[in-house]
Each structure stands twice: as structure tokens, then as C-alpha cells.
Amino acid sequence: MELDNAVVLITGANRGLGRAFTTALLDAGAAKVYAGARDPQSVDASDPRVVPLRLDITRPEDVAAAAGIAADVTLLVNNAGIATGTHALGDDGLEGARQEMEVNYFGHLAVSRAFAPVLAANGGGALVNVLSALSWVSFPQYGNYSAAKSAAWSLTNHLRTVLRGQGTLVSGLHLGYADTDMTAGVDAPKAAPADIAAALVAGLRVGEEEILADETSRFVKAALSGPVDALYADVQAGYDGALARR
Numbered sequence: 234m235e236l237d238n239a240v241v242l243i244t245g246a247n248r249g250l251g252r253a254f255t256t257a258l259l260d261a262g263a264a265k266v267y268a269g270a271r272d273p274q275s276v277d278a279s280d281p282r283v284v285p286l287r288l289d290i291t292r293p294e295d296v297a298a299a300a301g302i303a304a305d306v307t308l309l310v311n312n313a314g315i316a317t318g319t320h321a322l323g324d325d326g327l328e329g330a331r332q333e334m335e336v337n338y339f340g341h342l343a344v345s346r347a348f349a350p351v352l353a354a355n356g357g358g359a360l361v362n363v364l365s366a367l368s369w370v371s372f373p374q375y376g377n378y379s380a381a382k383s384a385a386w387s388l389t390n391h392l393r394t395v396l397r398g399q400g401t402l403v404s405g406l407h408l409g410y411a412d413t414d415m416t417a418g419v420d421a422p423k424a425a426p427a428d429i430a431a432a433l434v435a436g437l438r439v440g441e442e443e444i445l446a447d448e449t450s451r452f453v454k455a456a457l458s459g460p461v462d463a464l465y466a467d468v469q470a471g472y473d474g475a476l477a478r479r
């Protein structure tokens with residue numbers, strides 16, 4: 234995808250990876266970034282190319298209003314997400330799963346539905362869903378998160394098939410740990426958000442439909458081709474090893 238003069242919408246752009254994506258895409262030549270945020274005042278808009286946009290992705294009225302305002306978007310980055318740290322069988326397992334699905338799946342779906350016609354009207358463009366190495370494997374402490382990210386991965390694959398006809402590149406961005414508020418309680422090596430953002434820019438430039446942004450995501454994806462009974466031991470060892478080598 235040509236990033237020069239791209240008009241971008243990033244959900245959850247006020248902090249973490251969303252903020253890093255904003256900087257990287259502007260540096261790569263984007264003309265404007267609509268910085269979606271539940272609280273637009275939390276967006277750093279010191280660069281005049283950054284346009285704060287009220288967008289709670291779970292609120293249909295916000296999503297509809299955003300599609301009306303940001304009608305010139307050529308690149309949508311579905312980044313906003315939560316990690317409840319709940320597992321399926323815990324006391325809060327059902328409520329946690331519903332929260333994860335509401336944001337990490339239905340939120341991506343709602344914004345994608347609203348902006349697919351916008352992208353079509355603007356020549357096709359691209360849609361990126363920010364996923365995870367945990368779209369492919371599950372650990373006890375991330376069970377509900379993994380299930381929601383798996384659903385969002387499947388949605389990404391589905392959107393790729395249905396939006397190909399209008400010329401929209403649909404890409405999934407996968408990564409292991411990155412150093413953001415989401416992983417503040419995780420004691421493990423973490424990628425710098427700027428490095429993940431650089432991988433996003435590089436992948437978009439060459440039209441990658443699946444962007445594996447770090448060693449962890451590349452390791453986990455490759456491990457899926459092994460026998461199922463060995464998968465989890467291998468993935469856990471490789472996941473830890475990849476993290477340790479960073």
C-alpha cells in the first residue's frame with residue numbers, strides 16, 4: 234500500500250501501540266491520522282495532522298458518527314483492545330469472556346462494517362486488525378483474551394475474502410509482548426511499541442496480508458505445523474525462549 238498521503242483511522246490511538254502507530258504512519262507519509270479514543274482529550278494532538286475522534290468501539294452511535302466524520306479514510310487500523318486476565322473457568326470467567334468479545338471481536342467487527350464502504354469509496358485502501366500470537370495458542374492466564382483474538386483472526390480472514398473485490402488489503406498484525414500499559418504486570422522481555430509500528434509500516438508497504446511483527450509471533454505461527462500433542466510444550470518453550478533472546 235502507498236502510505237504517502239494516506240488518511241488513517243486508528244482506534245485506541247491515545248496510548249500504547251495506537252499512539253506508536255500514529256507516529257510511525259505520519260513519519261511514513263500519512264497526510265492525516267484520525268486518532269480514535271474514548272476520551273478525545275487524552276489524544277496528543279500537538280501535530281496538526283492528528284485529528285482526535287471520539288470513538289468507543291462498543292458504542293454504535295460513536296461508530297456511526299466516526300464513519301460520517303472520517304469519510305476520507307484510506308487506512309483503518311483496528312487497534313483498540315482489552316485484556317481482562319480472566320480464564321474460562323474462573324469465578325469471573327463468563328463476564329470476562331463477554332467483555333473481551335465485546336471489545337476485541339464485536340468492536341473490530343462494528344468499526345470494520347462502518348468503514349468498509351468508506352474504504353471502497355476511497356479506492357480500496359487497507360484494513361489492519363491488531364491481533365496477537367495468542368490468536369493461535371492459549372495459556373491459562375489469557376484464556377478469554379486468546380478466544381477473542383482467535384475470533385478476531387477469523388474475522389480478519391473473512392474480511393479479506395469479502396473485501397478483496399473492492400480492492401481493500403486486509404491484514405492481520407500479530408505480536409508477542411509489547412511494552413504498554415496492557416503488559417504492565419507481565420515480567421518478561423517486551424518489544425518496543427516503535428518496533429511493532431515499524432513492522433506495521435514495512436508490512437503495509439509491501440502489501441502483506443499477515444504481518445508477523447516479532448520473533449515470538451513468527452515462532453508461534455511456525456509451531457502450529459507440528460503435531461498437536463507436542464504443540465503446547467513446544468510453543469511454551471519457544472515462546473519463553475524467543476522472549477529470553479530479545
Ligand SMILES: NC(=O)c1ccc[n+]([C@@H]2O[C@H](COP(=O)([O-])OP(=O)(O)OC[C@H]3O[C@@H](n4cnc5c(N)ncnc54)[C@H](OP(=O)(O)O)[C@@H]3O)[C@@H](O)[C@H]2O)c1
Nearest residue numbers: 245249250271289290312313314365409410411413414415
Ligand atoms: N501489549 C501487548 O503485549 C500486545 C500483544 C499483542 C496484541 N496486543 C494488542 O494491541 C492492541 C493495543 O494494545 P496496547 O498494548 O496498546 O494496550 P493499552 O496500552 O492497554 O491500550 C489499549 C487501547 O485500547 C483502547 N480501548 C480499550 N477499550 C476501548 C473501547 N471500548 N473503545 C475504544 N478504545 C478502547 C484504550 O483506550 P482507553 O485509554 O480509553 O482505555 C487504549 O487506547 C490491542 O488490540 C491488544 O490486544 C497487545
